[in-house]
Amino acid sequence: MAHLRVAGFDVHKSYLDLAAQKSLLDVVRGLVTKAPLMALTTPGGKKMSVRMTAAGRYGWITDQQGYRYDPMHPNGTPWPEIPEDILRIWNELTGYDREPDCCLINFYGEGARMGLHQDKDEKSFDWPVVSVSLGDEGLFRMGGVARGGKTQSIWVQSGDVVVMDGAARLAHHGVDRIRFGSSTLLPKGGRINLTLRVVS
Ligand code: SIN
Numbered sequence: 680m681a682h683l684r685v686a687g688f689d690v691h692k693s694y695l696d697l698a699a700q701k702s703l704l705d706v707v708r709g710l711v712t713k714a715p716l717m718a719l720t721t722p723g724g725k726k727m728s729v730r731m732t733a734a735g736r737y738g739w740i741t742d743q744q745g746y747r748y749d750p751m752h753p754n755g756t757p758w759p760e761i762p763e764d765i766l767r768i769w770n771e772l773t774g775y776d777r778e779p780d781c782c783l784i785n786f787y788g789e790g791a792r793m794g795l796h797q798d799k800d801e802k803s804f805d806w807p808v809v810s811v812s813l814g815d816e817g818l819f820r821m822g823g824v825a826r827g828g829k830t831q832s833i834w835v836q837s838g839d840v841v842v843m844d845g846a847a848r849l850a851h852h853g854v855d856r857i858r859f860g861s862s863t864l865l866p867k868g869g870r871i872n873l874t875l876r877v878v879s
Pocket residue numbers: 785793810817819852853854872874
C-alpha cells in the first residue's frame with residue numbers, strides 16, 4: 680500500500696537523501712553518547728524491546744510508576760538539546776513557530792517491535808507528531824482514534840518522515856516488525872526512529 684488513507688497522516692517518502700541520513704545518524708550517535716539508550720519497563724513490568732533515550736526539555740520514560748515525561752534521563756542528567764538538524768525537519772514540515780520539546784530516540788534491534796498505542800502523554804494534542812526513520816525498514820501500522828478498529832500498514836524506510844496531525848494526531852500506531860539488515864545505513868543493522876513532539 681502506497682499511502683495510509685487517514686486524514687492528517689502524511690508520509691514524506693525519501694525526505695532525507697542518503698547524505699542527509701548519514702549526517703543525521705552522526706547527530707544521533709552524538710546524542711546517544713550523552714544520553715545512553717535504555718531498555719525501559721512498562722508499568723505492567725514488561726521490558727520493552729525497543730531501546731530508548733531522548734533529547735530536549737523533556738524525555739518520555741516508563742517504569743513501574745507509569746508513562747511520563749521527565750526533564751532528566753534516569754541517570755540523573757538533563758537530556759541533551761535537540762540539535763538544529765533535527766529541529767529543521769520539524770520546521771520545514773510543520774511550518775509552526777512552536778518548536779518541539781521532546782525528540783524521542785527509539786532504537787529497534789533485531790526482533791524489536793512497538794505495540795499499537797496512542798501518543799497521549801502530552802498536555803495538548805494541537806501540535807503534530809513528526810517521526811523520522813533511519814536504517815532498516817519497519818512495518819508501520821496505523822489505526823483510528825478508537826481502540827480496536829481497522830488498521831492499515833506501510834513499510835517505512837530510511838529517510839522517510841511521517842507526520843501525524845489533525846485527526847491522525849491521536850490515531851493508534853505501532854511498528855509490528857523491522858526487516859533486520861535491509862538497510863546498510865547502520866553497519867550492524869537496526870532501525871532508528873526519532874519522534875518529535877510538543878509536550879507542554
Ligand atoms: C513511536 O510511535 O514511538 C515509534 C514509531 C516508529 O518507530 O516509527
